[in-house]
Amino acid sequence: xxxxxxxxxxxxxxxxxxxxxxxxxxxxxxxxxxxxxxxxxxxxxxxxxxxxxxxxxxxxxxxxxxxxxxxxxxxxxxxxxxxxxxxxxxxxxxxxxxxxxxxxxxxxxxxxxxxxxxxxxxxxxxxxxxxxxxxxxxxxxxxxxxxxxxxxxxxxxxxxxxxxxxxxxxxxxxxxxxxxxxxxxxxxxxxxxxxxxxxxxxxxxxxxxxxxxxxxxxxxxxxxxxxxxxxxxxxxxxxxxxxxxxxxxxxxxxxxxxxxxxxxxxxxxxxxxxxxxxxxxxxxxxxxxxxxxxxxxxxxxxxxxxxxxxxxxxxxxxxxxxxxxxxxxxxxxxxxxxxxxxxxxxxxxxxxxxxxxxxxxxxxxxxxxxxxxxxxxxxxxxxxxxxxxxxxxxxxxxxxxxxxxxxxxxxxxxxxxxxxxxxxxxxxxxxxxxxxxxxxxxxxxxxxxxxxxxxxxxxxxxxxxxxxxxxxxxxxxxxxxxxxxxxxxxxxxxxxxxx
Ligand code: GLU
Numbered sequence: 351x352x353x354x355x356x357x358x359x360x361x362x363x364x365x366x367x368x369x370x371x372x373x374x375x376x377x378x379x380x381x382x383x384x385x386x387x388x389x390x391x392x393x394x395x396x397x398x399x400x401x402x403x404x405x406x407x408x409x410x411x412x413x414x415x416x417x418x419x420x421x422x423x424x425x426x427x428x429x430x431x432x433x434x435x436x437x438x439x440x441x442x443x444x445x446x447x448x449x450x451x452x453x454x455x456x457x458x459x460x461x462x463x464x465x466x467x468x469x470x471x472x473x474x475x476x477x478x479x480x481x482x483x484x485x486x487x488x489x490x491x492x493x494x495x496x497x498x499x500x501x502x503x504x505x506x507x508x509x510x511x512x513x514x515x516x517x518x519x520x521x522x523x524x525x526x527x528x529x530x531x532x533x534x535x536x537x538x539x540x541x542x543x544x545x546x547x548x549x550x551x552x553x554x555x556x557x558x559x560x561x562x563x564x565x566x567x568x569x570x571x572x573x574x575x576x577x578x579x580x581x582x583x584x585x586x587x588x589x590x591x592x593x594x595x596x597x598x599x600x601x602x603x604x605x606x607x608x609x610x611x612x613x614x615x616x617x618x619x620x621x622x623x624x625x626x627x628x629x630x631x632x633x634x635x636x637x638x639x640x641x642x643x644x645x646x647x648x649x650x651x652x653x654x655x656x657x658x659x660x661x662x663x664x665x666x667x668x669x670x671x672x673x674x675x676x677x678x679x680x681x682x683x684x685x686x687x688x689x690x691x692x693x694x695x696x697x698x699x700x701x702x703x704x705x706x707x708x709x710x711x712x713x714x715x716x717x718x719x720x721x722x723x724x725x726x727x728x729x730x731x732x733x734x735x736x737x738x739x740x741x742x743x744x745x746x747x748x749x750x751x752x753x754x755x756x757x758x759x760x761x762x763x764x765x766x767x768x769x770x771x772x773x774x775x776x777x778x779x780x781x782x783x784x785x786x787x788x789x790x791x792x793x794x795x796x797x798x799x800x801x802x803x804x805x806x807x808x809x810x811x812x813x814x815x816x817x818x819x820x821x822x823x824x825x826x827x828x829x830x831x832x833x834x835x836x837x838x839x840x841x842x843x844x845x846x847x848x849x
Pocket of ligand 1: 357562
């Protein structure tokens with residue numbers, strides 16, 4: 351039975367690459383009805399960042415990456431916080447010490463600095479020179495009895511190669527002599543990443559370790575640990591890094607890298623999950639738009655590409671537009687409104703669109719706002735764009751685009767056009783899109799215009815202030831006679847006196 355894990359350290363809000371690791375593990379678990387474990391690697395208490403744990407769990411929940419075991423859920427292999435497992439690590443260090451696979455090192459920080467300095471000056475390879483590794487048992491006992499603090503180091507093989515089979519990269523080998531005797535237990539009794547990670551992966555029955563490439567240099571140490579304990583290793587798969595469009599490793603310079611920033615900016619979780627999974631993974635066919643269950647069905651570690659994946663924001667926007675378009679009007683309303691009320695994006699919060707939408711939600715019927723969203727659904731690529739795109743539906747006096755006014759209201763027939771429209775609309779209690787079409791066609795004929803567009807464009811400017819937007823007939827149907835009349839009268843003031 352497959353058991354995989356996502357093992358974040360609570361050192362900050364998870365980035366796209368980190369969440370991709372979670373996603374790959376989750377998809378593999380789903381694919382084979384396995385178990386997805388979340389384990390919090392919080393052994394480095396100095397690097398703990400307040401709020402990071404919440405952001406980790408929030409990112410997973412937002413994307414729909416549900417964990418079977420872990421924080422808040424518990425499970426049969428807990429605790430799931432490494433800080434609650436210290437006793438377990440100490441016990442395991444004792445096993446390694448007894449087997450002489452690890453040793454106590456009494457070197458002080460000053461001695462280690464001196465050692466490094468000596469190595470540097472003499473052009474020697476840097477690293478721990480293993481001076482404590484060959485102490486006699488008596489010597490060690492005496493030092494310990496004197497109360498001297500110590501760390502526990504892993505006794506790495508002194509020669510040969512350490513190799514493992516990586517499911518993505520194939521055979522990976524490291525020369526033993528280039529690897530340090532890694533500290534496993536610090537003098538304060540806390541384990542390092544390497545010890546805690548391996549012990550937990552083993553005790554929690556992890557079968558596959560999919561993680562980022564940045565951990566590949568740690569893997570030979572882990573291999574030695576597995577061997578030292580006499581344990582079978584999980585399958586390792588190191589996923590290549592993510593690059594920005596310029597080919598450099600994805601970083602802040604390329605824009606947002608924090609997963610939750612995408613939520614705040616108005617991306618849908620379906621789009622972000624789909625997009626992130628496809629950075630460096632392919633289902634083996636041409637498909638790009640995939641739901642979580644479709645991805646889970648198609649997922650395999652072999653589908654992870656050995657070359658770095660590229661983060662292409664244009665593609666994400668395209669996907670987001672797709673997922674926005676595929677929502678039903680009711681779902682779209684709920685999604686936009688709940689995003690609108692919870693986003694912390696400052697630019698959005700301070701925008702006129704945001705203020706107009708807040709007012710609209712409070713004072714206009716829900717069907718009106720829903721229909722306004724529906725009419726803009728085709729064009730919008732981000733949830734954050736609805737407020738601005740629909741603003742003209744919500745405010746009494748939409749902003750008039752000066753260029754649109756200059757272009758269309760200068761036409762000699764526009765004064766008459768607005769008057770005729772007013773006459774046609776007055777007295778009606780509702781207007782359907784068909785009615786609106788008939789009204790416009792009637793005015794085209796009575797003004798002797800050559801083309802329908804000559805009436806449509808100025809009418810659009812009069813009613814919306816803009817030169818583009820959804821179907822004029824549909825938007826007229828939504829605005830309704832009362833709003834249309836008010837807007838036509840107001841627009842008349844923008845018509846130059848001479849026309
Ligand atoms: N705690 C490590 C991290 O923050 C885990 C690495 C691993 O998956 O082994 O990513």
